[in-house]
Amino acid sequence: MSDAPYLRIENVVKRFAPGAAAAVDGVSLAVARGEFFALLGPSGCGKTTLLRMLAGFERPDQGRILIDGADMADVPTYRRPVNMMFQSYALFPHMTAAQNVGFGLKQDGLPRREIKERVAAMLDLVKLGRLGDRKPHQLSGGERQRVALARALVQEPKLLLLDEPLAALDRKLREDTRFELVRIQQRVGITFLLVTHDQEEAMTMASRIAVMSQGRIVQLGTPQEVYEHPANRFVADFIGTVNLLDARVAGSEGGLLLLDSAEAGARLAVAHAPLAAGTEATIAIRPEKIALAASPAGERNRLDGRIAAIAYRGDASTYEVELATGKILHAMAPNTARHAAPFAVGQAVGLSFAPDAAVVLQS
Amino acid sequence: MKDERRAWAVLALPYAWLALFFLVPFAIVLKISLAEQAMGIPPYTALLETGDGGTKLHASFANYLFLLSDSLYFRAYLNAVKFAGVSMVCCLLLGYPMAYGIVRAPAAWRGFLLLMVILPFWTSFLIRVYAWIGLLKGNGLINNLLLSLGVVHEPLTLLNNAFAVYLGITYSYLPFMVLPLYAALERLDPALLEAAADLGCRPWQAFLRVTLPLSLPGIAAGSLLVFIPAVGEFVIPDLLGGPDTLMIGKVLWDEFFTNRDWPVASAVAIAMLLFLLVPMGLVQRLLRGETA
Numbered sequence: 001m002s003d004a005p006y007l008r009i010e011n012v013v014k015r016f017a018p019g020a021a022a023a024v025d026g027v028s029l030a031v032a033r034g035e036f037f038a039l040l041g042p043s044g045c046g047k048t049t050l051l052r053m054l055a056g057f058e059r060p061d062q063g064r065i066l067i068d069g070a071d072m073a074d075v076p077t078y079r080r081p082v083n084m085m086f087q088s089y090a091l092f093p094h095m096t097a098a099q100n101v102g103f104g105l106k107q108d109g110l111p112r113r114e115i116k117e118r119v120a121a122m123l124d125l126v127k128l129g130r131l132g133d134r135k136p137h138q139l140s141g142g143e144r145q146r147v148a149l150a151r152a153l154v155q156e157p158k159l160l161l162l163d164e165p166l167a168a169l170d171r172k173l174r175e176d177t178r179f180e181l182v183r184i185q186q187r188v189g190i191t192f193l194l195v196t197h198d199q200e201e202a203m204t205m206a207s208r209i210a211v212m213s214q215g216r217i218v219q220l221g222t223p224q225e226v227y228e229h230p231a232n233r234f235v236a237d238f239i240g241t242v243n244l245l246d247a248r249v250a251g252s253e254g255g256l257l258l259l260d261s262a263e264a265g266a267r268l269a270v271a272h273a274p275l276a277a278g279t280e281a282t283i284a285i286r287p288e289k290i291a292l293a294a295s296p297a298g299e300r301n302r303l304d305g306r307i308a309a310i311a312y313r314g315d316a317s318t319y320e321v322e323l324a325t326g327k328i329l330h331a332m333a334p335n336t337a338r339h340a341a342p343f344a345v346g347q348a349v350g351l352s353f354a355p356d357a358a359v360v361l362q363s
Numbered sequence: 364m365k366d367e368r369r370a371w372a373v374l375a376l377p378y379a380w381l382a383l384f385f386l387v388p389f390a391i392v393l394k395i396s397l398a399e400q401a402m403g404i405p406p407y408t409a410l411l412e413t414g415d416g417g418t419k420l421h422a423s424f425a426n427y428l429f430l431l432s433d434s435l436y437f438r439a440y441l442n443a444v445k446f447a448g449v450s451m452v453c454c455l456l457l458g459y460p461m462a463y464g465i466v467r468a469p470a471a472w473r474g475f476l477l478l479m480v481i482l483p484f485w486t487s488f489l490i491r492v493y494a495w496i497g498l499l500k501g502n503g504l505i506n507n508l509l510l511s512l513g514v515v516h517e518p519l520t521l522l523n524n525a526f527a528v529y530l531g532i533t534y535s536y537l538p539f540m541v542l543p544l545y546a547a548l549e550r551l552d553p554a555l556l557e558a559a560a561d562l563g564c565r566p567w568q569a570f571l572r573v574t575l576p577l578s579l580p581g582i583a584a585g586s587l588l589v590f591i592p593a594v595g596e597f598v599i600p601d602l603l604g605g606p607d608t609l610m611i612g613k614v615l616w617d618e619f620f621t622n623r624d625w626p627v628a629s630a631v632a633i634a635m636l637l638f639l640l641v642p643m644g645l646v647q648r649l650l651r652g653e654t655a
Contacts, residue, residue, distance in 0.1 A: 057557055077560040090558035094576045103572075104562035155562065 004069075005030035006191055007054075007159055012063035014049055023049045024060070025215030031193065031208075036185050038194040038206035042238065046215040047195045051161050054193065055084045068158055083157040087164040089148035091136040097147045098123065098132035104155040122150040125184060142173050149181075153188060162194045166201060178204050199239045203227065211235050227286075233361050236284040241318075243287065243329045244361075249279040256355050259283060265325040268301050271356040282361040287318060289357035290331040292343065293350045301358075303351040305329070307343055319343060321351055396629035397422040407625050426630035436614065436631065440638060443610040446525075446600070447593035450532035451540075454589045455582065457533065458540035462581075465541075466548045480541050492531060492602050499527055499603070523605035531599040536592070540585035547581025548574070583646045591639055611635055 007030070014024040024046040031037045039047040052058045054065060056077035065072045067081060083104070091100050102119045110118075123129050126146040136144055145165065152160055165181070166174045182205050185192050196202050202209050203223040211219045211226060211234075219231040230236035233244065247259035250267060257272040259281060270283060305321040308328060316334045323329065331351055333342060343349060398407040398421070412419045430436045465476045483491060498504045499521040506518040521527060551574060559569035597612035604610075611631065618628035 055557075055561055057560075077557075078563050078565055080561075082561070084558070084561045086554050086558060088552065088554050090552065090554040092555060092558070092573060092577075103559070107563040107568065107572075151558075151562070 006033035006035075006068055007031040007193070008064075008066040009050070009054075010064040010066070012050070012053065012060045012065065014046075014053060014058060014060050022046075022215050024053070026063075027212075027215070027217055028063075029210060029217065029220075031191060033191055034189050036182065036192045036194070036205060036207050038196060038202035038209045039212055040196055040199060040202040040209050040239075041212035043197055045212040047197075047212050048163060050212075051084070051163055051193070051195045054159070055082055055161055056080050081158040082161060083152040083155055083159075084161040084163065085148050085152040085165050087167055089136075089144050089168075091144060091147055091151070093136050096133045096135055097128060097139065097143075100136070100147055101132075101150045101154050103151065108155070118154055119150075122154045125153075125187070126150045141168055141170075142177070145169060145177065149184070153184070153190065156188075157190060159191050159193060162192060164196055164198075165194070166196075166198070174201075181205060203239075211238065213238075228359075230284065230359060230361065233282055233284075236359070236361060241287050241330055243285045243290070245283040245285075245327070247281055247283050249275045249277050249281060251277050257360060259360070263323075263325060263327045264303055265323060265327075266301075266303055268358070269355045270358045270360050272360040275360075275362075279362070283358050284361055285329075285353055285358040287330040287332040288316075290329065290351050290353050292319060292321070292331045292333050293352070294343070294347070295350065301353050301355065303329070305349060305351060307345050307347050307349055310343070310345060317342075319349075321349060392629045392632055395625050396426055396633050397424070398626045399423065399425070400624050400626055405625065406623055426626045427634070429627060430630055430634060435609075436611075436634075439609050439611045439614045440635070442608070443594045443596075443612065443635075444638075446528055446532060446608070446610055447590050447596070450529055450536065450593055451586050451589045453529065453533040454537050454540040455586060458537055458544055458585060459578075459582075461537075462541050462544035462548055465545055466551075477542075477545065480538050484538065488535065489598065491535070492599055495527070495531055495534070495603060496522060499530075522603065525604070525608055527603035527605075528600050528608045528610075531603045532589075532593050532596060535599065536589040539588040539592075543584035543588065544578065544581040547578045547584075551577055580650055583650055587643060587646055590642065594639060595635060 009027055009029040012024055012027050013022055015022050027046070027050060039050060041047045049058060053060050054067075054072075056072065056075065059073075072080060091097075092103065095103065098119050101122055102115045105115045105118060119132070120129070123132050126149055128143060128146050128150065131139060131143060134143075136147070139147065145168070149165070152162075162181075166177055169177060178201065181192075194202065194206060203226075206223065208220065208222055209226050210217045213234055219226055219235045221229070226235065227239055230239060230242075236242045237244065245261045245263050245268070247261035247264075247268065250258045250260045252258065252274040253269070255271065256269040257275060258267055258269055260267050261283065268283060275281065303323055305323045307319050308322040309320040311318040311320075312335075314335070316332050319331050319333065321329050321331055329351060335342070394410050395407055398410055400406060401408045408421060410421055412421055461480070465473055465480075468476055496503070500506070501518040501520075501522070503521070505521060506515075509515045510518065555573050555577070556569050559573045560566070564572060594610075595612045595615075596610060597616050600608045600610045600613055601616075615628055615631045615635070618624050618631060622628075
C-alpha cells in the first residue's frame with residue numbers, strides 16, 4: 001500500500017436536470033491502493049451515480065476524479081483503467097462464459113494463445129474451470145455472478161467497481177460469496193470499490209465504509225467505527241438495529257453525562273464529554289449491549305419492562321420489551337441453553353446497560 | 364386427463380385451420396400441376412379416371428419438364444429473386460437505422476414513431492403504388508420539381524424500369540423489416556453496451572460485437588418477411604416495371620389468366636414454393652446455430 005491515494009474524488013457534483021436536487025452533492029473521497037472500500041447507503045442516495053461516474057457512464061457537473069494521479073475528465077469509458085461488475089451482470093448472451101471473460105482481452109488485441117491462458121486462469125480463480133463453454137442461460141445465478149467477476153478482473157484494472165454484486169443471489173450463497181470475494185480481492189491485489197445498500201455486506205467485506213445519504217457522505221470509517229461510533233441518527237439507524245431514546249442533558253458526574261429521558265422514564269448515565277445542561281440529544285444503544293435479567297440487577301441505567309414479543313433466530317433471540325412509558329426497546333440475548341427458553345412473553349424483566357455501551361448523538 | 368383433452372382441443376383448432384386453408388389448397392394446386400390443360404370447366408384433366416378398366420391415375424410431370432425446357436421461366440425466377448434480394452438489402456439498410464433510432468428515442472416518442480412506420484398500411488396498397496406512378500412519371504411531381512429547379516433539363520426516366528420496381532418493393536415492404544428489427548433491438552439490455560464500453564469497445568466496436576449479433580434474429584425475420592412475398596410480387600412490377608422487369612409472379616398471372624393454362628400456372632406456383640424453401644431453411648439453420 002502506498003501512501004498517496006490511488007483513487008481521489010474531489011468535490012464531485014452531479015445533477016440529472018438543471019435545478020433538480022443533486023444526485024451526488026459535493027462528494028470527496030480518497031481510496032488507497034489495494035483497499036476494499038464500500039459505498040453504503042439506501043437506494044437513491046447517489047452511490048450508484050458516483051460509481052457510474054467512475055466508470056465513465058456519467059460525467060460529473062463539477063469536481064474531479066483522479067485514478068492513480070490521472071484526471072479522468074476527458075477519458076472515455078473504453079480507455080479508463082477501470083472495470084465494472086454490473087448488478088445485472090450484463091453478460092453477453094450470445095457468447096460462452098469463456099468468450100465473455102475473454103471479451104476485453106480480445107478487444108485489446110492480445111494474441112489468441114495469451115487470451116486462452118488468461119481466461120482459463122481467471123475461470124480457475126473463480127472456480128468455474130469446467131463451465132467455460134456454457135452460455136450464460138445455461139449457468140446458475142451464482143455461476144453467472146462469478147463469470148461477471150472474472151470478466152471484470154481479467155483485464156487487471158486499476159480499480160474494480162462492484163455494483164451490488166451479491167444482490168441477485170439467495171441468502172446462503174450470498175454469505176459464502178462474501179468470503180470468496182474478499183479472498184479473491186486479497187489474491188489479485190486490485191482496489192475494489194463496492195456499492196451496496198446491505199450494511200452487513202459492507203461491514204463484512206470492506207476495510208473502510210463511506211455511508212451516503214442524499215448525495216453526501218455522512219460518515220467515513222472502518223466498519224467498527226461506523227457501527228460503534230455512528231456520527232448521527234441516520235447512520236446509527238441505518239447500520240444495524242438500534243434503540244434511540246430522546247433525552248435532555250441534565251449535567252455531568254465523574255466523567256459521565258447524565259441525561260433525562262422522558263421516553264425511558266429515567267435518568268441515564270452515558271460515557272461522553274460534558275455538554276451544556278438542557279441540550280437536546282439522542283441516546284443510541286445497540287440491542288446486544290442491553291442486558292436482560294429476570295430479577296432487576298444493578299442500580300445505574302436500569303429500566304423495568306415487560307416482554308411484548310420474542311423473535312427467535314436460533315443463535316440468539318431478540319426481545320421487544322415494553323417500558324412503563326409505552327416505549328419499546330429491543331434487547332438481544334444469546335440462546336446458550338438448548339432446552340429452556342430464558343424468557344417468556346409477558347414476563348417482567350429488568351434492562352440495564354453500561355454507561356460506555358451507549359452513544360450520545362446530537363441532532 | 365381432462366386437462367390433456369382440453370389442451371388437445373386448443374391445439375386442434377389452429378391445426379384444423381392450417382389443414383383447411385393451407386394444406387388442402389396446396390394439395391389442390393399440386394394436383395392441378397400434375398394434370399393437363401383441357402377445354403371445359405375446370406380447364407384441366409382429372410387426376411383419377413374411373414372407367415371400364417377400373418380407376419386409372421393420370422399424373423404427368425410434363426408441366427414441370429415444360430418449365431425446364433423454356434428458359435423464360437428460369438429467367439423470371441432468377442429475376443424475381445434478384446429484385447426481391449436487392450430490395451431486401453435496401454430495406455435492411457434503411458430499416459436498421461430506423462429501428463435503432465426508434466428504440467433509442469425518448470420513451471414518449473416511441474409510440475408515435477412506430478405509428479408512423481405502420482401508418483401507410485391504413486391506405487390501400489394499390490393506391491400507394493399508383494401514387495408512385497404520379498410521383499415518378501415523365502411529367503410527374505419529381506420530374507417537374509427537378510425541371511423547375513433547373514437540376515435537369517429534360518425529364519428523367521424514373522418509371523417503367525428496374526429502378527421503379529426496386530423503389531416500389533423497398534417502399535412497400537419497409538415496415539415488415541422495421542418491426543421485427545425494432546422488437547429485437549428493444550429487447551437488448553442497454554447495460555450490455557455499457558459493459559462492452561467498460562471492457563474497451565468504442566461505440567462502433569460495441570455495435571459490431573454486441574448489438575449486431577444479438578439483433579440477428581430480427582434481421583433474419585425481417586429479411587424473410589420482405590424476401591418471401593417480394594419474390595412472388597405481381598402488382599409492383601406490373602404497375603411500375605417495364606419490359607426488363609419480368610418477375611415470376613407476373614408469369615404466373617399470365618399463365619393463369621391470359622393463357623388459361625391452369626396446370627402450368629400451378630406448376631409455376633409449386634416450383635416457386637420449393638425455390639423459397641431453400642432460403643427459409645438456411646435462415647432456420649442459422650438461427651438455430653445462434654441460439655444453441
